[in-house]
Amino acid sequence: MDLEILEDLAGFIDRRLGDGWIYHPKLMVKEFKAEVVGADTETDLALLKIDTDENMPYLELGDSDSILVGDWAIAVGNPFPQLGLDRTVTVGVVSALGRSGLMFGSDNPVYQNYIQTDASINRGNSGGPLVNIYGQVIGINSAIVSTSGGNIGIGFAIPINLAKKVADELKESGVISRGWLGILPGNIDNNMAEALDLSSPEGVLVESVEPDSPAQEGGLKVGDVIIEFNDKKVTNAQQFRFLVADAGPGAKISLKVIRDGRTKTLDFKLGDRSEFLEIASSSKKEKSETKWLGLSVSTFNRQLAEKLGIDYEPSVIIENIEPGSPADDAGLSVRDLIIEIDRKPVKTKGDFLKIADKLKDREKPILFLIKRGKNTLFKAVKPE
Numbered sequence: 001m002d003l004e005i006l007e008d009l010a011g012f013i014d015r016r017l018g019d020g021w022i023y024h025p026k027l028m029v030k031e032f033k034a035e036v037v038g039a040d041t042e043t044d045l046a047l048l049k050i051d052t053d054e055n056m057p058y059l060e061l062g063d064s065d066s067i068l069v070g071d072w073a074i075a076v077g078n079p080f081p082q083l084g085l086d087r088t089v090t091v092g093v094v095s096a097l098g099r100s101g102l103m104f105g106s107d108n109p110v111y112q113n114y115i116q117t118d119a120s121i122n123r124g125n126s127g128g129p130l131v132n133i134y135g136q137v138i139g140i141n142s143a144i145v146s147t148s149g150g151n152i153g154i155g156f157a158i159p160i161n162l163a164k165k166v167a168d169e170l171k172e173s174g175v176i177s178r179g180w181l182g183i184l185p186g187n188i189d190n191n192m193a194e195a196l197d198l199s200s201p202e203g204v205l206v207e208s209v210e211p212d213s214p215a216q217e218g219g220l221k222v223g224d225v226i227i228e229f230n231d232k233k234v235t236n237a238q239q240f241r242f243l244v245a246d247a248g249p250g251a252k253i254s255l256k257v258i259r260d261g262r263t264k265t266l267d268f269k270l271g272d273r274s275e276f277l278e279i280a281s282s283s284k285k286e287k288s289e290t291k292w293l294g295l296s297v298s299t300f301n302r303q304l305a306e307k308l309g310i311d312y313e314p315s316v317i318i319e320n321i322e323p324g325s326p327a328d329d330a331g332l333s334v335r336d337l338i339i340e341i342d343r344k345p346v347k348t349k350g351d352f353l354k355i356a357d358k359l360k361d362r363e364k365p366i367l368f369l370i371k372r373g374k375n376t377l378f379k380a381v382k383p384e
Helices: 003-009 160-173 190-195 237-247 273-289 302-308 349-358
Strands: 012-015 030-040 045-050 072-077 088-099 114-117 129-131 137-144 155-159 183-187 204-209 225-229 252-259 262-269 295-299 316-321 337-341 366-372 375-381
Touching: 030 160, 045 160, 072 114, 072 137, 072 155, 114 137, 137 160, 155 160, 183 237, 225 237, 295 349, 316 349, 337 349
Parallel strands: none
Antiparallel strands: 012 030, 030 045, 072 088, 072 129, 088 114, 114 155, 129 137, 137 155, 183 204, 204 225, 225 252, 252 262, 295 316, 316 337, 337 366, 366 375
């Protein structure tokens, strides 16, 4: 089930007697209490369970890996339910396969491998089946691209094979486990391949490496080009994301990379993506809740120093300053390194937060020692 529909249903599923389709609550004829077995925001899928002694009609699931561009595609759903347009069927073809990198709003699925179709998909169709000419489900209608909000013949469905895999894991454990390497992989086009002296645009470019991640521990560096994953050719960033995710937490993998024109093989033990996301979410929350004097900072490390082209020194780096805040009024700037606060060394974000907590009620100006470029400067920051 599509997560957008899960939110609309608010815990209830209904169906019309005799036909078995799922409908909007406003059109309910028969009502069933539904249990959310699990949800996966990274693919925009959820699994629901209903308890009933009735023989429920169902659709046979097909094989989305076997479909071809040009195959017939039939979308079923309930567009504009407020108008009573339930049980709508539209017909088109499979326009393209493997679509990824699409932006549908603020919450975009990370793992995208969409079937594109010109069968009309409108608001209300999300979560409905995309079937082949044999009535087998090949996808779950998910989204459209439109300049007007209506259908213009560019709709997308989640492949049923991906949905089956997610559903099976949600049924088994209620959560999805994925491998985590800790890099931002970038696609390589012809111009980038030429600039990097590569023979082809295949592979992925390592654009960033998370601190303390399996990637960093295994020696992966920004600028490396990954061309093989466990002896399998890497073609693009989305394929690489799926390879890492499907390998699973704790998996031992090898990557063949090109670095400075030379090929080498590196070994890694993958982490758990769900744990990383939990930490990242907590860090984001902490960051929003722990601003002091209008400052947002992070621990300055050697990797970041190399990326920014500045000398490394144990400290914290200013990531953001609220306009009109005490830090802004005192003349501090983004990318300044904070070396000391109140004559006490600041080597990590933890040091910064401890000092911030100790000085949170200070009324007189606080002395900061910062480094800006090659120069060190003192700044007096007066709390509000």
